[in-house]
Structure formats: structure tokens, C-alpha cells
Amino acid sequence: MESAKERKFLILFGFYVGFWGMLQCLTVKLVPLDLSWLGLGVMAFSYGSFAHAFTFPCTDAVAEIWGAKRARFMVYMGTVVYVVCTLLLFIGIRLDPADGWPHNEAYMDLFRGAPRIVLGSLIATVFAQLWDIYVFEWVKRKTGPRFLWLRNNVSTLGSQLLDTCIFYSIGFYGIIPNEVLPKVIIGSYLLKLLVALIDTPVVYLVVYWIRGKKQ
Numbered sequence: 001m002e003s004a005k006e007r008k009f010l011i012l013f014g015f016y017v018g019f020w021g022m023l024q025c026l027t028v029k030l031v032p033l034d035l036s037w038l039g040l041g042v043m044a045f046s047y048g049s050f051a052h053a054f055t056f057p058c059t060d061a062v063a064e065i066w067g068a069k070r071a072r073f074m075v076y077m078g079t080v081v082y083v084v085c086t087l088l089l090f091i092g093i094r095l096d097p098a099d100g101w102p103h104n105e106a107y108m109d110l111f112r113g114a115p116r117i118v119l120g121s122l123i124a125t126v127f128a129q130l131w132d133i134y135v136f137e138w139v140k141r142k143t144g145p146r147f148l149w150l151r152n153n154v155s156t157l158g159s160q161l162l163d164t165c166i167f168y169s170i171g172f173y174g175i176i177p178n179e180v181l182p183k184v185i186i187g188s189y190l191l192k193l194l195v196a197l198i199d200t201p202v203v204y205l206v207v208y209w210i211r212g213k214k215q
Contacts, residue, residue, distance in 0.1 A: 008210050009066065013074060016058040020078040021085045023048045027117055027171075028110055033187040043187030049164065050188070052125070053195040056156050059129055060136055061206040064148060068137045075129045079122060086118045120171030128163030132156060152203050153196060160192040 027048030034042050055078070063071040093111055097104035132155045139151035168176075168185045176184060 004212075005065075005210060009062065009070075012058050012062060012206070013077070016055055016074050017078050017081045019051055019055050019058075020082045023052055023082065023121060024086055024089050024111070024117070026051050027121070030184070033191060041183075043183040043190075046168075046184070046188055049167065050191055050195070052163075053160065053192045054199070056129070056132060056159065056196070057152075057199040057203045057206065059133060060152050060155065060203050061210065063133050063136050064140075064203075064207050065210050068133050071133045071136075072130060075126065075133070079126060082118075082121065082125075116175070117171040120167045120169070123170060124163045124167035127166060128159040131162055132159035135159070148204065148207065149200050152200055156196040156199070157193065160196060161189055164189045164192065 025048075027046050029047040031047050031050075032042055036042065059071045059074055062074060089111060093108055135155035135158060136151050139147075139154055143150060164185055168181060168188065172181060172184065
């Protein structure tokens with residue numbers, strides 16, 4: 001039984017660090033988000049920021065089953081994987097292009113802001129996800145084993161706001177025009193709110209899958 005649970009942890013761990021490993025290539029893509037119906041006009045969000053939102057259900061499910069210590073271990077290892085992948089990206093940027101390959105300048109332009117993006121991602125994620133785990137455990141101590149939906153949403157909504165503000169302020173200030181940056185932050189956070197609401201049943205399903213029975 002325990003070995004089966006450990007295998008399930010390793011599956012979650014693989015998804016978690018996998019999301020981290022591909023963020024460098026996704027973060028630089030900005031996607032329009034039409035919020036005219038809210039009177040906010042057309043905003044934008046980072047596609048990498050959207051993908052990163054899926055790491056929070058992983059840590060919440062692990063914190064629910066195995067506790068905060070193992071969830072924090074996932075955060076630390078995700079950070080290590082991100083740094084390693086970023087180093088490989090930096091090496092790739094500095095390697096001489098093959099003869100006849102016409103896209104090297106475009107490739108370099110795309111990832112030229114990577115150092116700030118890396119710094120913003122590291123600081124934002126470490127603070128936000130450790131905060132998420134802390135709040136998750138705090139709510140669980142107050143409410144007991146019930147109300148998983150409550151601790152999942154309370155911890156995620158606050159940590160996503162922290163993550164979004166820190167990341168975009170460090171990674172994109174001076175790169176994105178000042179009048180556009182608040183729209184990117186608001187648009188990204190609103191999208192993360194939607195993901196947070198949608199991921200609640202996902203967390204329940206993952207927890208049910210790990211336990212193998214209803215609680």
C-alpha cells in the first residue's frame with residue numbers, strides 16, 4: 001500500500017518539476033485576454049504564468065496527504081530543476097549557430113530577458129508556494145481534516161496574487177511599457193483565479209486517487 005502511494009507521489013513530483021522545466025520557453029509568450037465585459041479592455045497574460053498555476057494543485061495535494069515538509073521539498077526541487085534548465089538555455093544562446101540557420105538572432109532576442117525572468121520566477125515562486133503551503137496547513141489546523149476546498153482556495157488565491165505581483169514586477173518592469181504592465185498583472189491574476197476555482201475538484205480527485213477511498 002505504501003509503495004503504491006509513493007509511486008503516486010513520484011507521478012505528482014514528475015508533473016510538478018516538468019512544469020518548472022518548461023517555463024522558460026513559455027513565459028515569454030504573452031497572450032491577449034479580452035475583459036471588455038468587465039470594463040477592463042483587452043489585457044494580456046503570460047502563457048508560462050498560466051502553466052505555472054497548475055503546480056499549486058500538486059503541492060496542495062501533497063500537503064494534504066504527506067504534510068507540509070514534503071510539499072516544501074517539491075518546491076525546493078522544482079527550483080533546482082528550473083535553475084538547471086535555465087543554465088542549459090543560457091549555454092544554448094551562447095553557442096555558435098549552425099551555418100545556414102537563419103533564426104539565431106530571433107532566438108537570442110526571444111530569450112534575452114531570461115536573466116530577469118529567472119530571478120523573478122525564483123523569488124516569486126519560492127515566496128508564493130511556501131506561503132501557499134503555510135496557509136494550507138494553517139487552515140487545516142483550524143478546521144481539521146474537513147473543508148479541503150476551503151484551504152485549497154484560501155491558500156491558492158493569496159499565493160497566486162503574491163506570485164503574480166512579484167514575478168511581473170521583477171521580470172518585466174522596464175521591458176513591458178509601464179501602462180501595459182498593470183494590465184498584464186491583472187489579466188494574469190484573473191486567469192489564475194479562474195484556474196484556482198477550476199482546480200478544486202482536481203485536487204479532490206487527486207487526493208481520492210492517492211488515498212484510494214473516500215474520506
